[in-house]
Amino acid sequence: MTDSIIQRLADHALRQGDKVALYGRQADGQTYQLTYQQLYQDVFRWADVIRQAYPDSEGNLVPIFTQKSPSMVVGILASMAAGQCAAPLNNKLRPVQLAQVLDASSARIGFIDNAALLALRTAKQGDIPAHCQWLWHDHHVAQKMHHNQFNRLQDWLPIMPWQPGEASEIMAPVIADGPGVCLFTSGSTGVPKGVLIGVDDLLARAEAEIGLFSLSGDDVLLNILPFSFDVGLNQLLTAIVVGAPLVILDSWLPTDIINAVATFGVTGISGVPAIWQDFLHQQLAFNVPSTLRYITVSGGSLAHELVTRLPSLAPNLQVFKTYGQTEAFRLTALHPQHLHSKPNSVGTPFGGARVYIVNERGESAAPMEEGEVIHTGLGTMHGYLGEVAGDEKCRANPFATGPDDPQLAIYTGDYGYLDEDGFLFLRGRKDHMVKISGNRVYPNEVVPHLLALDAVADAAVVAVPHENDYTLVAALVATAEPLDNLMVIRHIGQMVAAYMVPRHVLWLPSLPRTASGKPDLNTIQQMATQHVVDAQSQR
Structure with missing residues (x-):
């Protein structure tokens, strides 16, 4: 078998099987850990049932509709080990979004957990295509509400409780340059598009990340981003390739992140701007002394005044800004x-x-x-x-x-x-990009100037059609009490050209966000448009 992520997992299981691969915390607050040997065995138990669904073909989609957990990790790796294409799905997907994903594929088998069952509470017969057999893998810890939801769904959706058997540990040959993962991203229409990523490229990405952050098996990585987001997925695969433990944390609260770093000796975190904005606005930092040596700012922009303050979060902290797309x-x-x-x-x-x-x-x-x-x-x-x-x-x-x-x-x-x-x-x-009074304007360029205000915790700017032109609307989240709107407009007027100044300010409790943590500009655009309409009607 040629070199691959699954081969690296097998090597770690053989050479350091007792080393912890995954750490985490259960819903009851208890910590758990999974060694490389246990992870390897679980992967091939799951891979067996995937092979049975696709005995004669490779590269088929395997949706993994679960919370961010060891089960999702196992599902991703098992799909790859079976020669198929893993599709990690955020368990907050609505029924219509899940239907769109399934409509784009001919998936025969998928994995579902308790949390995802509840996400389908509003689904009814005909909402979700029935060509995929769903395996409910954590039914043994289900509560009454989960069983009630399962009983309702099984009347019209192929779904069954499932317990993996013994693993055959037969690895599928790596398909040179074949698809290993499919990540779904929303375009401007909001319809998810499945982005196919090759198995060779997944390994190359992980190795490049190892080089960028100077990683070794002695590092401990903290995962706070979804595995359905390319940065979160790559961090997982990087940990597997280098043989480092990965701590799975399903929280963006700064105090939870600080505690995880202290508890597990975390050395690296990949994060999005919203996470680090919260740290700086709440004037929080990691405990001293700290094991943390690097963080990333990925998946969006952060005001340069805030970026340059990030190294103060921990002694000798290295900060990497990264830019990419799915x-x-x-x-x-x-x-x-x-x-x-x-x-x-x-x-x-x-x-x-x-x-x-x-x-x-x-x-x-x-x-x-x-x-x-x-x-x-x-x-x-x-x-x-x-x-x-x-x-x-x-x-x-x-x-x-x-x-x-x-x-x-x-x-x-x-x-x-x-x-x-x-x-x-x-x-x-x-x-x-829009033209305002004949000038080319990118609304996102205004955001850093808004985030530089101490009273602003989060910000997005969108352009709304108005009187045969466009007007900019700033959607803001306050750190405490909202500023007077006129003060915000005057501040921005000192920083940018007049045609780039937002004429409307919309204060929100929080910005709507996508599953990967980026501002949901489609939703914000709708809210801003309604705000302008309401403002016009009040004149």
Whole structure:
């Protein structure tokens, strides 16, 4: 068998089987741990039933509709061990979203747990396609409400209690460049798209992350991001490849994160801006002395005033900013030594990734010239589930010059530029760019200036059509009492051009967010539009 993530798991089980692979905390507060030998055995028990569902074919979708837990880890790895394509699904998916996922596949078998059963409480017959047999794996710890929900669903949905048997421990041959994982992401329409990721690329991503963060088996990684999000998934696979323990924490509360670091001796955390904003606004930090040596800011922007304060969260803490998309994993990374000199940049290419800027003439842009960000190399998706390469996002690589160059490129839809030193700076999304009074505006550029206000805990800015033009609306979350709206507008007016100043301020208890923790701009757009309409009607 050639090198693969599953082969690395097998090696760890053989050479250090008693070492802990997964730590976590159960609903009752008790901690649990799973060794590499136990994880290996569980993976192949689950893999056997997957092989039975697909005895003669590879690369089929296996949906894993569970909470973030060891069971989801086992399901992901078991699908890969059986030569199939794991599809980790966030257990907060609504029935309509689950139906969209299943409509895009011909999955014969999937795994479901107690938490996901409750997510289907509003589902009724006909809402969810019935071609997938669901295996309810944690029924032995179910409560009455779970059994009631199971009894209701089984009348029309193929679902059954399931207990894995003994493992055969027969590993499937690795399918060279075949799909190993499918991650579902919502496009501008809100319909999930399945992003197919190759098994070879998954291993290469993990190895590149090991190099970026200088990881070894002595590290302990804290997982706080969903495995349905590429950054969370890659952290899991990186821990498996390097043989390090992974602590699974299903909480973003700063106090829970601080306690997990102290309890388990965590050395690294991959996080999104919202998590670190909470730390800074609550003036919290990790205990001293601390084992923590690095954190990441992934999946969004953070005001540079806040970014440069992050190293103060722990002694000698290294902070990495990273940028990527589900279709183009981690294009760039800003290394700690450049955090203060280039805080507004998202860094230079990550691992074997390559980054280009294409201007409006379709030519390679000069340094400092704005254009669309193009990605090739490490992290490039195979394509979308059910579609062939050639989608508007995934196209032939215009920069391929030889047989060894990547043949596919990802047109990210993000606009930005490379400076003279090769550092990438982002302006905003191509599909979010609007013209206000004839000026090109990327609403996301205003967000860092809002986050610089001590009274603002979280922020998003969207453009709403208004009187044959656009007006910007700032959706804000207050740290304590909301500021007077006029004060917010005056503050922004001192930082940006007049046409970039939001004319409306909408205070919210919290920003709607996607499963990966990013602001849900579709929902915020709807709220902002209604806010402008209401404001107009009151005049």
